[in-house]
Amino acid sequence: MVKIFINEMPVEIEEGTTVLKAAEKAGISIPHLCYHDAFPPEGSCRMCLVEIEGLPKLELACSTRVREGMKVFTKSEKVVEARKGVLEFLLAEHPLDCPICDKAGDCKLQDYYDEYGLFESQFSEHKEKRAKKVKIGKNLIHDQERCILCRRCVRFLREVIKTQELGVFERGIHSSVNIYDLTPVNNNYSGNLAQICPVGAITDLDFRFKTRAWFLEKGESICPLCSRGCSIIIEYHPGHYRFGVPRKVYRIHASKNQEVNGFWICDLGRYGYSYLNENRLDRIIVNREEWRLEPVWDIILKFLAQKLKRLEYRGKTSRIALILNSWLSNEELFLLHKIFKTDLNAEKVFFADPPQEEGDNFLLTPERSPNNRGAREMGFDIKPVHSKALAEETDLIVAFGSFLAEADLKGALGKIETKVLFTSHVSGLNSLFDIVLPTPLIAEKGGSLTNVDGRVQKFSAVLDPPGDSLPEWRMLAELGREAGINVSFYREFTSPEEIFEGIGKEISFFRVEK
């Protein structure tokens, strides 16, 4: 540990840290454009210049390491003047079309201008004319005029993905980032380029011009599209009621999580958010009119609990079939295990997961569901749906998710008396079951997931679930209480945290070390 002074404020910091990081830790932000935590410093933007006592020139905060007793000034007159100068240069060649730039609102250059610039333009020459719409990848458009040549994109492809599709061409004022010989950036991590670009040079075709950054609300969640469990930021618009525009997720960004995904997410997770927007089931469907059930949660739950009680009373609990999936959170799987395995001793438990696909060696895993590991640790035997076994001697089937193959089930379901489906989406399955209950997705409820490496990560609701949807854990805890088999056990479960504590008491894998 060394002691340094930033703006005359003493800061204790580990040796070898850069001034920039030290300042960040002390709560002082030093503007920087080319520096990114994931890469070694490049020092080309010259925004992070700071004054260090005893040195004649201004030094780069991003590359200068701390020394004992170093005195750093981040806001001295000299520094501010230098930053103004650099900003002036950057803006001289940067188009001032923020109103139509997609980055406006979370553009670093804009922020720094707001903080340090606010000068009148002295630039009376013509800006260099460059290509405005270069398609550099399947989802990426590069605006060479807006590019400030921080080369984050080049370094990302060189140092993280190692595919090196991008390079800097020409020199001096004519320098521009481009692809080599018509080989566009088509790797599975191309979307990260748009996210790390500090200005609006690389934009995402998927998000481009759809909305403005400041209309969006954001929240942190976990990507459920593979078992890696990357941290993501979901950005969505709450909806424009008067114009009939519903709530819509607009984009997904990678969130920083050193232990799992670093700073990146794959394109599958980034662009595969349409499941949150489209085809959502938002009301309870009762297909059996003769039951005269009002589509209200309380009534349906009481009805289900009644069914379970009756089966238990008759000793026919083995005639219950359960189809689960790995999109369920640890808490929900635990409750399901408790109710159906421990309490009711159901034997027919199947898993219907999305089929495995090829993974890559970086983040994407072959399993395309978020909680496979969790289900295994919970004590479930992961078997695919066996329609023959399912059809025989079954009175009640409770299925979760919309990953079931419709064709396989059609024949099997015919003989079963009561069929209940919990699903988040409208699909052909909905007509096969007697009762269809809407459920929220990972981004719309709280809970925890176990990723492929056995890391348990908690998440909380970002979006409001559509319509009547009720989180499965809540419904299951209620069902456990209503069924009346082990009432006192289920009574204390009123939040995912409480359930998680309950899991920890029973399964050592989920125990939190205190």
Added chain:
Amino acid sequence: MREKILTRYFGLENFFKIDEYLKQGGYQAVQKALQMKPDEILEEVKKANLRGRGGAGFPAGVKWGFVPKVDKPKYLCVNADEGEPGTFKDRYIISHNPHLLLEGIIITSYCVGIHSAYIYIRGEYEAVALRLEGAIAEAHEKGFLGKNILKSGFDLDVVVHRGAGAYICGEETALLESLEGKRGNPRLKPPFPASVGLFNCPTVINNVETVSNIPLVILNGADWFVGKGLPKDGGTRIFGVSGMVEKPGIYELPLGTSLKDIIFKHAGGMKKGKKLKAVIPGGMSAPVLKADEVDIKMDFDTLVEAGSMLGSAAVIVIDTGTSMLDVLKTVTKFYAHESCGQCTPCRIGTSWINKIVKRMAEGKGSKKDIDNILRLASNILGKTLCPLGDAAAMPILSIAKKFRKELEARL
């Protein structure tokens, strides 16, 4: 006292051939050096106060001393990328006396423990490069290069690498990048090339003239060498005089010679009918001196005191018939063209200033433009990644300050 030590035999025919060179007592320094211990050589060089001839004037011995003793290959890069406008000394050295350079390379490599040396030569010097390659081949033949040099057990290979014509590759780290086969962009310092250089290995980078001085130091001793120049600044210097003088060319003179003497005594004075207006004393990147400032000693420290620099000691003489605006235009055009585009102030600043100067030359300028140029140039100065930014800003600043009246008159 005009004693040539480096350029002593430049007039001789076929001196670049190894036979002729050996006849004049060549490669004796190598023989002497190989019998010395590397540390002794280092001591000797340090004592000789040999300062780098590339422009920055960093003592060569000290630079070698920075090379860490690690178990990694080490490299020597000889910077022959002579891109500075007005400078042509290295070309003369290589084309007239390539073996002196090779001798210096061998001694340096032996001293630091290097087994491969690179000569990064400017792309435009085609004939010079060919001559150098010929010389290397001859040296190989005679056993001065290759495996087991002069049976001392010391191996050395020398490779000539030709640049592709970028000024920035004269900057040491950009030169390394270029040698590695990458785009010639300067690296962030620290780490300095002495510890992390070519292929991430410790690397010594020296100018052709510096290396060429090594054999003289070894052969004649440090004290003799210091005696040829100033106490802090050993040896002679090759001044390349160009511009409106009667006899432009290279002049080997001791450091500390007056600039006035160089122009009027050695270079034969101004051309007929021309009057001195300004001098750029150290290559284009050096701040300009006005006619009344030429009575100045040409050495590193005095010139820095006077607000200029010795640089590559290329004296460019400007007469009253030349408009300073045109000089400025040439300077800005050159730097705007040669900026590598990596860091912001240099990439945009040089081109911006160039645009303003171009407009001024078209007669569309205003007084505000000169203020603007001054402001922009000082925004570049000291804020760039490599010295190119400073090199661009300094002459612009000096011209705009010292000849402001003239510039304003041209508006």
Added chain:
Amino acid sequence: MIKAIEYFLEIIRGVVITGRHFFVNMFFHTLKVLGIKTKRKGAVTIQYPEEKKKIAARHRSLHRLVPGENGKPRCVACMLCATVCPSECIYIEAAEDPDLEMQKYPAKFIIDIGRCCFCGFCVEACPEDAIRMDTAEVELAEYNRDDLVYDLDRLLR
């Protein structure tokens, strides 16, 4: 006591003032009914649908989208108007402009006049001077709320 007298005097004065207005105006009304022309009218009112007051140049009336040289709206779909709108009555959907030089254009531009409070912020916010409130149209009543939702075709003029 004096206060009470003053009070009554004021009461009487009030009646006198209103009475004076009544008789003076009545006199001119009577002249008019009798067909005698006078410069002065008995009332300052404008008979609205027949006579219309000239709308001042700065008056904020119905919005319009200014067409550019090619007849398409000048709007670049930056959504600053929608951002600044305090009553959230502007809705824009942008689309990529096929022109390589241009960025985007409004595929949908909807103003819900029923919500609009005519503050004119959208006009001030517009960087392209593409939206103006100078149509001098102030009669915007409709029988149906949905008819008050104006789309691009209706606004472009």
Added chain:
Amino acid sequence: MIEVLIVFIKIICALVWFLALTLYLADWVERKQSAVIHDRIGANRASIFGIRILGLFQPIADAIKMIFKEDFVPPFSHKFIHTIAPFISYFFVAVTIAAVPFGDSIKIGERTITLQVLDFNVGLLFILAMLSLGIYGIILSGWASNNRYSLLGGLRGAAQLISYEVALGLSLVGLIMIYPSLQLSSIVHSQGELLFGFLPKWGIFLQPIGFLVFYFAAIAETKRVPFDLPEGESEIIGFWTEYGGLKWGLFMMTDGMEIIVISALVTTLFFGGWQVPWLVADGFHWPWGGEWLLPHWVVVLLQVAAFNLKVIFFCWLQVLIRWTYPRFRYDQLMDFGWKLLIPLSLVNIVGTGIVMSII
């Protein structure tokens, strides 16, 4: 039989007169007069086949509109009372007109017909009683609406009317003392006499303080600005908040009729009723000597016209006052009634008594 027919005809005539005056005085005149005071033009849009004539069709249009509006009874209200309340209000004002003399008597053939629906001997008491009963309409409407604001309005109305009832009654005591009768026709006849040989013996000359108190109290009785506390548009919105359509129209008509009743009362009691100065049954008898004899029907016509003109003038005056003054505050209203008008009327009674006993 013929007597009944005559009374019936008199009732019809009185009601038609009343309705026409209500419509045109309370609606058209009020709109137009306020407009003229305000430098406006006033309602002039209602037209029949494009003919507008100064907006004279406006009252008809208003009436049609009110008739065809939805007759809304709010839920939770007391439906019966809610419906009956405006009728109570209307009825008690409408019956007061029975005691008002429009003129002296007319001789048609053998028969002498008094131009009065019914010549009560307690006409004055009857009118006061009927006006007081009108309060019920207000209270009931406020209560039946089951709306706090309506109830507040109704209660305020009741409090206000009861307060001013006292001053109203007391202010007339002096008059009754001078013309020792409660019969309105007899009071009017008495006002035909001359004082000092030239001044008509009108109530205004004999009872100026009585007139002032009566007039203020009477305006307060009509619940119009500046005494419109029961309505109070800006604060409590009033007892008729929950009324619409024709029921609300009835309240409005009650309002208009009250203006006319008050004007008729003022005319009758203080301005000689149908009396024209110096006009007696056979023509003018000027106080400076000489006379201008007129036939009987001309005299009757003059008397009826005089009565109507006086009524119209007082209506005009009330409208002028209504468009001139701002509303009283509630405490000011109560102060005015209890602390000024009632003591003043008591002083007036005592003063009248003293003067009468001296003379």
